[in-house]
Amino acid sequence: MGVDETQMNAEQIAIPGVKSARERASELFAAARRDIYRQTDRLFAALMVLQWIGGILFALWVSPLAWAGTASSTHLHVWAAVLLGGVISLFPAALAALRPGLPSTRYTIAIAQMLMGALLIHLTGGRIETHFHVFGSLAFLACYRDWRVLVPATVVVALDHMLRGVFWPQSVYGVLVASQWRWVEHAAWVIFEDIILLFAIRQSVVEMQETADRTAALEHEVRTRQQAEMDARNSQARNDAILDVALDCVILMDQTGRIVQFNPAAEQTFGYTSREAVGLHLSELIIPSHQPETDRGSLARFLETGDASVMNARLELTAVRKNGEAFPVEVAIAPISADGSAMIAGYMRDITERRSNEAELAAYTRDLEVAHETQRENSEQLAALVAQLRLTQRRAEDATRAKSDFLASMSHELRTPLNAIILYSELLQEQAEDEGEQRAESIADLQKIQSAGKHLLELINGILDLSKIEAGKMALSRDSFDVQEMIEELLDTVGPLVRKNNNVLSVNYGDHLGMMHSDLMKTRQILLNLLSNAGKFTRNGEVTVSVVRRTENGAALVEFTVTDTGVGMTEAQSQKVFDAFTQADVTTTRKYGGTGLGLALVSRFCDLMHGSVSVVSRPGVGSRFTVRLPLEAAVVDVPETVAVG
Amino acid sequence: MFPRFHCSSHALRPGLWSWLAAVWLAVAAAGLAVLWAYDNAPGESATAPTRWPAATALARSHNGATLVLLAHPQCSCTRASLAELAETLARATVQPKTYVLFLKPDGFSDDWAKSDLWRTAAAIPGVTVVRDDDGVEARRFGVSTSGQTLLYDEAGTLRFSGGITGARAHQGDNDGRRAIVDLLNRGTAQRATTNVFGCALFNSRM
Numbered sequence A: 001m002g003v004d005e006t007q008m009n010a011e012q013i014a015i016p017g018v019k020s021a022r023e024r025a026s027e028l029f030a031a032a033r034r035d036i037y038r039q040t041d042r043l044f045a046a047l048m049v050l051q052w053i054g055g056i057l058f059a060l061w062v063s064p065l066a067w068a069g070t071a072s073s074t075h076l077h078v079w080a081a082v083l084l085g086g087v088i089s090l091f092p093a094a095l096a097a098l099r100p101g102l103p104s105t106r107y108t109i110a111i112a113q114m115l116m117g118a119l120l121i122h123l124t125g126g127r128i129e130t131h132f133h134v135f136g137s138l139a140f141l142a143c144y145r146d147w148r149v150l151v152p153a154t155v156v157v158a159l160d161h162m163l164r165g166v167f168w169p170q171s172v173y174g175v176l177v178a179s180q181w182r183w184v185e186h187a188a189w190v191i192f193e194d195i196i197l198l199f200a201i202r203q204s205v206v207e208m209q210e211t212a213d214r215t216a217a218l219e220h221e222v223r224t225r226q227q228a229e230m231d232a233r234n235s236q237a238r239n240d241a242i243l244d245v246a247l248d249c250v251i252l253m254d255q256t257g258r259i260v261q262f263n264p265a266a267e268q269t270f271g272y273t274s275r276e277a278v279g280l281h282l283s284e285l286i287i288p289s290h291q292p293e294t295d296r297g298s299l300a301r302f303l304e305t306g307d308a309s310v311m312n313a314r315l316e317l318t319a320v321r322k323n324g325e326a327f328p329v330e331v332a333i334a335p336i337s338a339d340g341s342a343m344i345a346g347y348m349r350d351i352t353e354r355r356s357n358e359a360e361l362a363a364y365t366r367d368l369e370v371a372h373e374t375q376r377e378n379s380e381q382l383a384a385l386v387a388q389l390r391l392t393q394r395r396a397e398d399a400t401r402a403k404s405d406f407l408a409s410m411s412h413e414l415r416t417p418l419n420a421i422i423l424y425s426e427l428l429q430e431q432a433e434d435e436g437e438q439r440a441e442s443i444a445d446l447q448k449i450q451s452a453g454k455h456l457l458e459l460i461n462g463i464l465d466l467s468k469i470e471a472g473k474m475a476l477s478r479d480s481f482d483v484q485e486m487i488e489e490l491l492d493t494v495g496p497l498v499r500k501n502n503n504v505l506s507v508n509y510g511d512h513l514g515m516m517h518s519d520l521m522k523t524r525q526i527l528l529n530l531l532s533n534a535g536k537f538t539r540n541g542e543v544t545v546s547v548v549r550r551t552e553n554g555a556a557l558v559e560f561t562v563t564d565t566g567v568g569m570t571e572a573q574s575q576k577v578f579d580a581f582t583q584a585d586v587t588t589t590r591k592y593g594g595t596g597l598g599l600a601l602v603s604r605f606c607d608l609m610h611g612s613v614s615v616v617s618r619p620g621v622g623s624r625f626t627v628r629l630p631l632e633a634a635v636v637d638v639p640e641t642v643a644v645g
Numbered sequence B: 001m002f003p004r005f006h007c008s009s010h011a012l013r014p015g016l017w018s019w020l021a022a023v024w025l026a027v028a029a030a031g032l033a034v035l036w037a038y039d040n041a042p043g044e045s046a047t048a049p050t051r052w053p054a055a056t057a058l059a060r061s062h063n064g065a066t067l068v069l070l071a072h073p074q075c076s077c078t079r080a081s082l083a084e085l086a087e088t089l090a091r092a093t094v095q096p097k098t099y100v101l102f103l104k105p106d107g108f109s110d111d112w113a114k115s116d117l118w119r120t121a122a123a124i125p126g127v128t129v130v131r132d133d134d135g136v137e138a139r140r141f142g143v144s145t146s147g148q149t150l151l152y153d154e155a156g157t158l159r160f161s162g163g164i165t166g167a168r169a170h171q172g173d174n175d176g177r178r179a180i181v182d183l184l185n186r187g188t189a190q191r192a193t194t195n196v197f198g199c200a201l202f203n204s205r206m
Helices: A003-012 A021-062 A076-098 A103-123 A128-144 A147-167 A169-173 A182-245 A264-270 A282-286 A293-305 A352-435 A437-470 A483-499 A520-536 A571-575 A586-592 A598-608 B014-039 B077-091 B116-122 B136-140 B175-186
Strands: A065-068 A071-074 A249-253 A259-262 A314-320 A326-338 A341-350 A479-482 A504-509 A515-518 A542-552 A555-564 A612-618 A622-630 B066-071 B097-104 B127-133 B148-152 B158-162
Touching (some): A021 A076, A021 A128, A021 A182, A071 A076, A076 A103, A076 B014, A103 A128, A103 B014, A128 A147, A128 A182, A147 B014, A169 A182, A249 A264, A326 A352, A352 A437, A437 A598, A479 A483, A479 A520, A483 A504, A483 A515, A483 A520, A515 A520, A515 A622, A520 A542, A520 A598, A571 A612, A598 A622, B066 B077, B077 B116, B077 B175, B097 B116, B097 B136, B116 B127, B127 B136, B148 B175, B158 B175
Parallel strands (some): B097 B127
Antiparallel strands (some): A065 A071, A249 A259, A249 A341, A314 A326, A326 A341, A479 A515, A542 A555, A555 A622, B148 B158
């Protein structure tokens, strides 16, 4: 491969993380230039010192003394050689030692070399031979292969000639009067050499660049090959690792079916070691030869006849282990290309367990199908049962509604004669009182009749209301009333009852109670029941009514709170206190009386009016009932066909 | 061959190097300027007699020009004058009678006078080297600077007096040499006098 071709390929191949050949060539070129600069700096440093020493020796040899008659002194040339030569030489020599390779160093060296030339020409008496120092120095400076260094050198030579031509023309041109442009002629010869040197420098730099390009290309090619070899090794290592840890058997074969690689899973499955298996024919190894041809299947045919129909297909065969045990395997055969030669990869899996699992799964499936059928039958039965239940429920509801209707009408029928009994007992009681003490015994009896009648009426009214509510026949009226006035009137009615047990009744009104648009009678009934209870279960205590107006979730409501310091209730009693016909316990009825319907009605009325009632109570401390009713109640319509009371 | 340094150069700031380079260049230029001034500083010119001095012991040529160069035997600058003398005689188509007189002060040995310059002068064809004891002849010719060259024609008339170098110890073309060659070859020259660059022949003790 030629260099150009190699270079071209190197440019095309880019290895991640590795510099391109062009970058590398630039780097090599720069390094070569840097080396040249530094090396030439050191050469010039040595030359400077040698020139300095040479100038001193020359001055000492040629003009050691300056004479005036019989007197002598050290010649100025000696001092010039020592001091001026030292100044000119040592600074660039120091730069070369301390700052090698820098542009300023070589420019300084170029100037110094030309100044040293001027000094040496002086020390040698302006000999024409010494002028070759100038041209030799330019050639030496060209060793830098940097044309820029020729510029300051040429300028120094031109300035030397120009200035001496102006002030001492005879010393440089040999005539006392010379043209002011004659220095140009001298400078032109120097430039002439510069031009020649420029060509040489350019050629040299081109060759350096070519060398750097070739070196970079070779480095890149070497690196590419090394990378390719490393990739191949890594790939092989990866493949080996994959084969080593593979759960399935992986067997690589040549085109004749001869085993070339036998992975650990295959060793474990078939019982052969890799050393035993490699080199053998696969069909000889895992398919018993005594089996009929039909049993050996497609794999054997492929391996023996080259039948390619099994390629890239999954087969299930029966194979044998080293110990002769036959077992089912799943086989996939695929052609692969390795190291440029065609090979065959066989992937095999012992499916004994899978077969067993499949059999179990089939059994489970059958069981599930039976269970599913059973479940379907149960579901049908359940649906029938549900339909039966719905029918029964409808009948129960109809019965309940009939019961409520019956109770409503029955209560009405009971209440009418009961009212007559009560009224007549009152009349008799009034007559008895008018007649005096001789009828005192009759009065007591009449009072008992009246009391029993009122209790019975109260009970019947409660039952009637509950029946209406349950039958959906309780209607709500919409009345507009002042809340505070309603409370005042209520307290006038219930106040004596509450104070009867030596209780103190107090009331607290919140701000801006205003009007309430709801069912006045039921609102009164709710509060009446609560206050009656409070007065009934409180003795020598305090009953307080608080009324405030609130807003909850954007809806205005009125909150009535009835608090007493009576007997209180336990938690369990509080939870069932709103149930019908329920009091705190059976002894309560005996001790305090009551129907057990008051709070149940409170709860039903609150629900009917879209309000709520709650209780907080502690035994021996008292109870606090809180009723929240909407300020604007909805009207509940009742079918007109129903007429109650 | 040369020690390599890598660390100390970076200790100085780059600007300092620029200043050092400027100072260095200024000192070098000043030194060269001093050297140039010294090399171009002429010696004391001669007050040579316009007619061949009668008192001289040198014999003048009566059928041609006579050239006299007075030299200090230890003056290094005079080496350039002798080289120019050889160049002059080589270019002259008519050879003058040529004397090179080397100063020999009293008290100095003969070897002091017969230095390598003596031998150089003696090696130039047609040159007669003469020892000038205590500068007697130099005084007769009114010369006080080594390298002073006098040209008398066949009539004994002074035709040129001056140096034949362009600067001190400086070889190469110069007006003095050119004038003598012209006088010898063509009988005329653009210059009859030039500056002379060389050591003083006398000092206060002579």
